[in-house]
Amino acid sequence: MRKLISALSIYGLTLFDCVAAPPNSLTDNPLYSAAMAEGKVVIYSVTSRIHLIEELFERRYPGIDVSAFVLSSREQITRLRAEQRAGIRNADVLYLNDAAAALALAREGRALENFVPPRMRARIPGPLRQPLLSHRLSTKVLLYNAGTYPGAAPVANLWELTQPQWRRKVLMVDPASRSDYLDLLATFIRRSAALESAYRDHFGRAPELAAGVASVGEKFIRELFANELVLVANTERLNAAIGRRGQRRPPVGFGTYSDLRNNRTRGWALQIANEVNPAPGIVYPVVLVLARDAPHPAAARLLVDFMMGDDGADGGAALAPFFEPGEYITRVDIAAHPQSLSRTQLRAWEVDPQAVLPLRQRVFDLVLELQ
């Protein structure tokens, strides 16, 4: 009965928009009191920055314990599936960058539930809040070492990466283990037309497709691998390999634009090759959704609401860990970080989760074949 009441009160709350209550009336916030009664919220997150959120949230809302688990998107989905199949309710919130898989899961109807904090409805463009709420946009773009190449990127056209001067000098995280990189490859295939014209620009002739090669995008992927593309275990390694200062011939590679934030502390010189043709890579949504039948529904909503930031110009402390050069908060009222390219300046291709989903298996097989 108590559960029913608390469940009812939550749905009531979201209707009446009480979530936006100013912080000084914290105790008056009924969502908070419902969340207090639950006492806990469990979030699976792709980024370990969630631990910073954990501390902020617990300070802001005492009495609610955040359990944050850093898991890759694929693990989050595998675990959630297995948990739900086993009838175990554990996760409340999922924060993952595999929008396509989340979408597939949501379509199955049982696993996920979208929650858009009412005060955010007007501030987030439609496609970024439905069918799933996107928290920010992240990137997989071509990075290079600006210490060694201070003027401009050493690569002007992606096709150069398939040539001998970049043999063994192009890095990527193993796409078989990371959905964002799978999507990068899938997007190469989807953008075959753009790659084709870039090929003409670079080589001055039309690309020829060998038997069994279905598209120019696939040709590009095959030639990248043929040029001894190096697959590393994680972006940490990738960044260090590309960015470490003082290298004579550093490699280039596809990494996360916002990792430039670590340049100063880690002694890196990472820079984005934004001008490369036809595009430096992809920009894709990182989604923030509830597990269906979340065991702590009020606390889950409170956490999502908190993570979307406050009403200040930069979204306040909760968005601070994500308000970095190269990360794009989905809220229209928050501009990109002053030190980064604006969203319109960034030339990366936008990933369409619905479109890449059917390509996934084919790309995975391609990677297996080429590895």
Place this chain on the structure above:
Amino acid sequence: MVLRPAPAAWGRYLGALPTVAILLPLVVLPVTWLIARGIGVGTEYDWLEVVAGPLSVNLFWRPFANSVLVAVGAALLATLLGGLLALLFERTDIAGAKWLRPFIALPFLAPSFALAMAWVALFDNNRIGGSTGLLSAAGVTADDGLAWGVAPIVLVLGLHYFPLAYFLVAAALARLSAAMVESAALAGAGQWAILRTLIIPSLRPAFAASALICFAEAISNFSVPAILGTPVRFFTLSTQLYRLLESGQAFRGSLLLLLLTVFSLLCLTFVYRRWGGYQAPFAERIKRPALGFRLGRWRWPVTIAAGACVLLVALVPVLALLLSSLAHDGNPLSGDWTLHYWIGAADPLIAQGQKGVLRLAVVYEGLGVTLAFGLGAALIAALLALYMARWCRNNGPGLLPSLVNTTCLLPAMLPSIGLGAAFLALYGGPIGPLPALYGSFALLIMVGVAATLPYAMQSAYSALAYIPTSMEEAARVCGASSRQRLQTIVLPLSLRAVSAGVVVNFSRLIRNLDLVILIFTPMMPLLAVLAYRFSVDGFPQFARALALIILALAVLARLAALRMQRVYEERGL
């Protein structure tokens, strides 16, 4: 006083019911599942596609060849090194053997992933980026081939398993009849002649057994190729299997799983049939014959070489892990020391705001779960094994007892990662009225008990050997029920021997990453998996700190076991 009649045949079968109830879910079903899945029962996969399709080379054949290559290399290295050291330390007048012997077990006590991490800490070259290793920092950049891939995997596995070979050969040496050697000496045979014509030939079975055992262990090892092979796209059957399972391609993993199982099964079954098994010599103390081979003027050179080898293999990994967990960017030579990775507070500038391991709640939770898992599973396995071993003994030689014995040994012959996969698939979801065990502690305990049963059975038998059957007979004649006899005779008398076994199995369990890598959930953190995850996610210092904690636990457990055994022996039991 009435003498009870011996139970009728049907009574015997009835009495076997509890044993069957233990073995069915823990061993029979998982093994059946592994084989059934492997040959494609109940799955939609086409195994022709796996072995002959366009992807087959990368999907299957190359990992297969890599596995065999790695396992053969590791088995050879382990057997040669272990055998040679056993001859030196157990049969010659080498100096300081007493002091050096304890270090021999260390590489096997260390989790294999800890050794792999230590290798990375030492040899990481900047080829695939990230922090560089100690050597690289010292100005000696390791070659690609030495840093990653087949060579380091063979070396690390060989060094990890050589204590196994050592103890097998040492046990065989101890069994060697001293009288035979002495009479050969009396008959005028020189030392070399005795070694060549008597000792070495009689050790052949021990060498062969160690080679096969190390092969079977090495081919199913997941942790080492995962850490040292994956970064350069060097996949073995076990890492490829993990990759497929984790990326939702389980249907393609089935055949890989079956092959791993078949390999281990064949090798170890052969060992058991041919040589009656290896009697977990690792847990026993070895008696040494007084007669030693005199090294003469080679004594000191050999001592220095062998001692350096043992100490190097035992201590360098520990030092490498320790030093690199204390340095910013994992490079102690930079002189930039920090305790941050152990006790630091959250700092957004370091390791993405990750606190030091001793401040992470999840580490303490993981420690608790790890201890509970290791002790719980080892204890339950010991009790179940004691019950079954006693049942087998009381029901004399026959088809059923020998069937029970064989079944109990099976888990030792399966790859740990396969055992984990089988338990997850079988008990992860609900079965009829039984609840789903996914993510539960019960599932961990079950797989831990299953994996421990073979070793627990061995210690149960050796414990029972000290309780004469006549004691139980007498009690039975006096009218004591089976349960009373168990409570008043068997349990109290076998307690010590069994508890030493529990401690040994505890340390075996807590360092076995392969067993739990698939079963792990964030709600049931285990130190081994946490360490592995830190290493994969690019936080090597945290991984190394955790690996050290596990190593310390395993060493403590071993010391405790040895001590318990010594007390036990001194009391003349």
